[in-house]
Amino acid sequence: MFSKACEYGIKAMIYVATQSLKGDRVKIGDIVEKVGSPEAFTAKILSDLVKNGLIESLKGPYGGFAIQPAKMESIKVIQIVSVIDGDSIFRGCGLGLAECNALEPCPMHSKFVKIRSELKKALETTSLLELANGIKTGKTILIR
Amino acid sequence: MFSKACEYGIKAMIYVATQSLKGDRVKIGDIVEKVGSPEAFTAKILSDLVKNGLIESLKGPYGGFAIQPAKMESIKVIQIVSVIDGDSIFRGCGLGLAECNALEPCPMHSKFVKIRSELKKALETTSLLELANGIKTGKTILIR
């Protein structure tokens, strides 16, 4: 469904959020330990998310990554996915046609329309805060 | 969503089905022209589908690929997908956890459960005959 990069990015964002809720900045080594992802690769992805304003970073000692708690409610999963994987999951054709719409649909089009819109809706309505709270309360996990 | 290999495989199966409904065998060159996929790669995929009994092939002159019309109703898209991409779309965790279930869920688990089961259901209930008929009647297209 998502690329590895996207999976890592979402999980990293969630972990940083849980620590930012406690007022802690986190460094990359910390993140990858808690998320189970490769360090340099994850750093690249986070760098991308920084550029897109979804997370902030600070270099040097006492530096690391953080997300302002006030923003966590408004940051939705779809934004993270869009930055890393683009919008092909929602917009692209399930069978790879260059163009595919109700007028000239691929054979699976009608079957996919509903599923895609539900996926999009789920990602649009799920906030980072909600996901971070799941981890905080121990209801969900980031690694296994 | 699906791999390129899977997209090609599904479209090739649909095209072969439309021709088999007319009693025609089709060769690989014919298929890739109608489906817009690379020849040798598509041949590999079809070979895989032959091994798994979803389509039959015949070598030599007047040979090619065919699907018995009587089987088209019982061949569901999920079988094609399973042969080519496996079942990770239905069974795997959306965030890549090795194990992820209602007891120890990833943060997105509850959001994905419904979408995945609907996707699975759609693929389970969509038959090759149905898709081939869409092409036959001109309601859907395979290439663009």
Next chain:
DNA sequence: CTTATTTGCGATAAAATTATCGGAAATAGG
């Protein structure tokens, strides 16, 4: 200003996916 720390970034490498090539095996027809 110097040092230690940490992200940023470009180059590179490894692995997976997608794609091509050449020839072997099968088969229909003359």
Next chain:
DNA sequence: CCTATTTCCGATAATTTTATCGCAAATAAG
């Protein structure tokens, strides 16, 4: 049998994705 045709199959190549490495840039603290 011989030939033409077509799938099958192993090797290889190209591309994309995933991952690593080394060093530059920034920054906090003494």
